[in-house]
Ligand SMILES: CC1=C(CCC(=O)O)c2cc3nc(cc4[nH]c(cc5[nH]c(cc1n2)c(C)c5CCC(=O)O)c(CCC(=O)O)c4C)C(CCC(=O)O)=C3C
């Protein structure tokens with residue numbers, strides 16, 4: 001770690017990005033899938049999901065809402081740290097946010113990532129975004145590479161196990177259970193997170209720990225939320241897989257799982273997307289449309305619990321994290337924490353080489 005003693009002067013809220021209108025959809029998807037072996041047909045199918053919402057992903061508005069709440073939270077804590085917004089895949093791009101921050105005089109930047117998890121997509125790729133933004137800054141502002149002009153971006157750690165994240169999730173599930181109403185029929189609680197290629201999960205976490213970090217974290221977070229509610233019977237499954245069908249991804253998928261539950265005679269389900277911090281497109285399309293339709297066809301009562309979003313405890317958690325690291329302290333060895341794009345552990349969450357698409 002470098003520059004440990006210097007206090008931080010600003011926060012970069014770093015997210016995935018999403019289209020703001022129909023013309024953005026394809027270029028956005030091309031950014032997301034560049035070099036990742038996602039078939040064109042999948043891209044076109046996902047584009048349709050966005051077109052159902054006028055080509056606008058909810059993610060940008062939701063992030064702006066969280067940022068506004070975070071600004072109030074930092075002010076409440078007496079922390080004078082402006083919050084900027086940047087993304088991996090769409091405007092405002094991380095590169096532009098960083099350039100703007102630099103020009104405004106900021107040199108010590110705490111980065112809050114909108115993913116709670118370890119793994120390539122949830123953690124390492126955010127380090128790569130930081131690295132990319134720094135490389136772009138070096139081109140635009142050559143002084144930024146000198147010792148005097150040096151910029152430090154410190155990524156905050158993974159927060160999937162934070163008690164406030166768990167408590168906010170438990171409250172959301174409680175509300176969803178209440179909305180189902182009283183009945184003799186048992187309710188099954190089902191947690192979902194974004195599926196990833198099985199090879200990516202196997203490579204997640206420090207090489208020395210044997211992999212599987214992402215799926216272990218998702219299971220542990222699900223169990224923590226269920227425990228907080230005293231629920232022992234729950235399932236944890238996956239959603240939103242992409243990639244060619246012959247490549248294995250984490251399973252089962254939520255839609256297949258609903259079929260299984262119906263076959264077991266379960267008629268009421270609450271689905272909590274523990275894997276996401278806001279109700280973005282993967283939630284409002286894949287769960288509120290696709291999975292909800294499957295549940296309806298199966299004659300199930302189905303309620304999707306809210307993501308944590310602007311729940312005050314979740315915003316307090318971000319404030320607490322920022323405060324802990326703002327004076328240069330905090331746990332610098334915590335999983336996911338790293339400076340200027342450096343990952344937290346040796347050979348951690350290395351990207352998996354994707355097999356070439358088979359020729360026909
Ligand atoms: C682990 C994980 C998270 C959670 C951690 C985090 O939050 O960061 C996440 C979040 C998100 N994923 C999102 C959208 C998409 N993800 C895609 C593709 C992929 N996701 C992957 C993994 C994850 N994704 C993977 C392994 C791929 C395959 C391609 C690749 O290896 O990169 C594609 C391409 C089309 C498709 O194939 O579906 C899209 C459009 C949105 C924005 C939604 C909106 O617009 O509201 C968000 C927040």
Ligand SMILES: [Fe+2]
Nearest residue numbers: 121194240282
């Ligand atoms: Fe994704």
